[in-house]
Amino acid sequence: MKAASPFSFPVRPALAAKLAKLGLKRDSDLILHLPLRWEDETRITPIGELLPGQTAQVQACVREAKVAYRPRRMLTLTVEDDSGVLGIRFLHFYPSHLKAFQAGERFRFNGEVRGGFLGLEMVHPRFVKADDDTPLPTGLTPVYPTTAGLGQTSLRKLIERALATPIDETLPREWLEELGLAELESSIRLLHQPPPGCAQHALESRAHPARQRLAFDELLAQQLSLATSRQARKARTTLPLPHRRRLTAAFIETLAFELTAAQARAWQEIGADLAAPHPMRRLLQGDVGSGKTVVAALACLQAVENGMQAAFMAPTEILAEQHYRKLAPTLAALGVRSAWVSGSQRRAEREAAWRAIAAGDADLAFGTHALFQEAGNFSRLGLVVVDEQHRFGVGQRLALMGKGAEPHQLMMSATPIPRTLAMSFFADLDVSIIDELPPGRTPIVTKLVSAARRDEVLARVRDACVAGGQAYWVCPLIEESDKLQLQTAEDTYATLVEQLPGLRIGLVHGRLKADDKQSVMAAFQAHQIDLLVATTVIEVGVDVPNAALMVIEHAERMGLAQLHQLRGRVGRGARESVCVLLYETPLSELARARLKVIFEHSDGFEIARQDLLLRGPGELLGQRQSGLPMLRFADLERDVALLERARDLAQRCLRERPEVAARHVERWLGSRQAYGGS
Ligand code: ADP
Numbered sequence: 001m002k003a004a005s006p007f008s009f010p011v012r013p014a015l016a017a018k019l020a021k022l023g024l025k026r027d028s029d030l031i032l033h034l035p036l037r038w039e040d041e042t043r044i045t046p047i048g049e050l051l052p053g054q055t056a057q058v059q060a061c062v063r064e065a066k067v068a069y070r071p072r073r074m075l076t077l078t079v080e081d082d083s084g085v086l087g088i089r090f091l092h093f094y095p096s097h098l099k100a101f102q103a104g105e106r107f108r109f110n111g112e113v114r115g116g117f118l119g120l121e122m123v124h125p126r127f128v129k130a131d132d133d134t135p136l137p138t139g140l141t142p143v144y145p146t147t148a149g150l151g152q153t154s155l156r157k158l159i160e161r162a163l164a165t166p167i168d169e170t171l172p173r174e175w176l177e178e179l180g181l182a183e184l185e186s187s188i189r190l191l192h193q194p195p196p197g198c199a200q201h202a203l204e205s206r207a208h209p210a211r212q213r214l215a216f217d218e219l220l221a222q223q224l225s226l227a228t229s230r231q232a233r234k235a236r237t238t239l240p241l242p243h244r245r246r247l248t249a250a251f252i253e254t255l256a257f258e259l260t261a262a263q264a265r266a267w268q269e270i271g272a273d274l275a276a277p278h279p280m281r282r283l284l285q286g287d288v289g290s291g292k293t294v295v296a297a298l299a300c301l302q303a304v305e306n307g308m309q310a311a312f313m314a315p316t317e318i319l320a321e322q323h324y325r326k327l328a329p330t331l332a333a334l335g336v337r338s339a340w341v342s343g344s345q346r347r348a349e350r351e352a353a354w355r356a357i358a359a360g361d362a363d364l365a366f367g368t369h370a371l372f373q374e375a376g377n378f379s380r381l382g383l384v385v386v387d388e389q390h391r392f393g394v395g396q397r398l399a400l401m402g403k404g405a406e407p408h409q410l411m412m413s414a415t416p417i418p419r420t421l422a423m424s425f426f427a428d429l430d431v432s433i434i435d436e437l438p439p440g441r442t443p444i445v446t447k448l449v450s451a452a453r454r455d456e457v458l459a460r461v462r463d464a465c466v467a468g469g470q471a472y473w474v475c476p477l478i479e480e481s482d483k484l485q486l487q488t489a490e491d492t493y494a495t496l497v498e499q500l501p502g503l504r505i506g507l508v509h510g511r512l513k514a515d516d517k518q519s520v521m522a523a524f525q526a527h528q529i530d531l532l533v534a535t536t537v538i539e540v541g542v543d544v545p546n547a548a549l550m551v552i553e554h555a556e557r558m559g560l561a562q563l564h565q566l567r568g569r570v571g572r573g574a575r576e577s578v579c580v581l582l583y584e585t586p587l588s589e590l591a592r593a594r595l596k597v598i599f600e601h602s603d604g605f606e607i608a609r610q611d612l613l614l615r616g617p618g619e620l621l622g623q624r625q626s627g628l629p630m631l632r633f634a635d636l637e638r639d640v641a642l643l644e645r646a647r648d649l650a651q652r653c654l655r656e657r658p659e660v661a662a663r664h665v666e667r668w669l670g671s672r673q674a675y676g677g678s
């Protein structure tokens with residue numbers, strides 16, 4: 001017996017597999033598989049009237065087809081109509097192409113016209129076999145996103161079949177009127193099969209009512225899905241951890257400073273979440289240096305005061321260990337027992353740490369991913385803090401959900417997320433924002449210096465260190481290879497040792513053994529090292545207030561978030577801090593734009609916003625994004641107003657018409673994954 005096709009018409013398994021690659025698993029997916037763009041095949045331009053730069057369709061007869069070998073292998077055609085001759089080149093082709101282009105056969109070619117070596121030509125035009133009596137389409141031709149082995153024509157036919165059935169409206173008519181939105185069915189049909197006279201530029205405009213409707217529906221589905229997952233979480237119960245003000249109050253007394261108003265507010269919000277009988281999922285956002293660690297420590301203590309354990313996780317060993325070294329002694333004085341777990345720790349040490357955690361002899365565990373992997377071994381885990389959460393994968397975060405009562409989670413991020421992104425991708429989380437820096441910080445001066453002036457920079461480093469300061473020297477980033485990165489770090493170190501005699505110079509990089517890494521960091525902290533040569537491992541969290549100068553080599557290779565994070569390592573004391581960005585010329589346009597942003601802005605939120613403009617949301621969200629469906633129709637930069645309306649309607653929809661919500665989400669996400677949700 002054949003397996004039933006999930007489509008309303010028969011689809012061969014091989015084809016179904018290709019469709020699945022595009023996320024197309026049923027009719028309604030096909031219907032929502034919208035064109036990337038449209039092409040005008042309604043007209044034929046005589047070859048004699050073609051102009052370079054124009055995109056056009058010609059109908060012409062093959063005069064000659066041959067394979068040329070210079071400058072490289074390609075298929076070249078000479079085609080003609082009554083008005084002239086046109087050259088055509090295919091750089092990628094199959095033997096079947098050569099066979100199809102028999103002299104005398106007639107084709108339609110559609111592509112961009114260029115002024116070639118021997119007259120006008122098209123490179124890689126789309127083509128179909130056509131006689132004079134083959135009818136021309138009356139409307140624009142949709143061009144769909146597709147995958148290898150699935151041609152436009154086949155895909156177009158499948159979509160046409162799916163469109164043969166009427167499309168149900170998902171939203172009540174009165175809402176559509178209220179929001180000024182077009183109908184779903186007519187919007188979808190218009191985009192797939194533009195009526196005669198519908199212009200390309202109108203369809204391509206985001207403001208087209210059909211595109212607005214689809215973008216709105218997509219955003220609404222996302223908001224509904226996130227809101228539902230958030231509601232579901234709020235309906236689950238877990239152990240409440242009320243504020244007992246024993247350890248927390250004692251800890252605040254040990255601090256050499258007052259909490260800033262923003263820290264106090266964030267702390268209060270977190271404390272209230274912990275006290276509630278539902279699992280907390282709160283994102284604590286605050287720019288680099290805004291003092292998130294103290295707030296996280298307070299949260300951990302609230303768990304410990306309730307007889308529970310807390311896990312404090314960081315994405316790098318340096319950072320995890322720094323948290324441990326800084327906090328553990330203070331906490332020990334309050335009777336709180338800490339353990340330290342890392343992947344590269346000696347086995348015996350690590351086993352001892354886990355024994356303490358499992359027996360409940362440790363109240364607080366600091367560590368890296370290693371904590372995720374064995375999180376089930378906590379005896380009574382009440383809270384998980386994930387520092388720099390954007391560095392962790394989604395899967396890793398979920399692995400913690402394994403056993404026992406669901407722990408509360410506090411995620412921290414110094415990668416500020418523009419409001420639209422936060423609203424759309426983190427709508428399932430609660431968010432606290434620390435929007436002020438502790439007092440007494442002097443702003444960081446950023447200097448852009450061409451690598452040709454490296455000597456001046458060396459002199460500056462020497463002077464700063466001789467005057468009792470400390471500095472970082474960040475090695476060029478080599479993304480492609482760990483080995484090369486190591487080599488570069490060692491070379492940079494060797495060169496600097498030679499060029500800066502008399503300075504105490506240390507080197508830290510990702511390949512260093514944990515113990516060695518720790519001793520270098522401790523030496524830098526204790527000012528036994530003047531200049532720390534480092535790879536981007538120091539990007540997150542490292543906190544040495546006496547270091548007020550940072551040099552970043554090949555800054556043009558780094559992303560904005562990374563530069564902002566790195567720069568945030570200085571400017572932590574009262575001394576005026578300087579960050580020198582050395583760059584190599586010539587600069588690419590993107591690199592130039594990035595350096596300009598980092599030079600002009602110090603506010604992380606503004607930098608993130610600029611980053612979003614330069615790169616688009618996918619990359620910016622990094623890990624959070626992996627495995628989550630991207631928005632296909634909406635654009636988070638430009639559709640802010642639409643997003644706000646979708647969010648409001650989602651709330652109302654869940655309240656007033658839950659069945660509409662369910663139908664809408666099913667239509668949009670039925671065979672896909674939900675957006676977010678943790
Ligand atoms: P981040 O938010 O980047 O993780 P940290 O928690 O590392 O920042 O804090 C940066 C520095 O600011 C630390 O040295 C910390 O001790 C200090 N700090 C934190 N809160 C305050 C405050 N309210 N007043 C003064 N210094 C503070």
Ligand code: MG
Nearest residue numbers: 292293387541
């Ligand atoms: Mg931090």
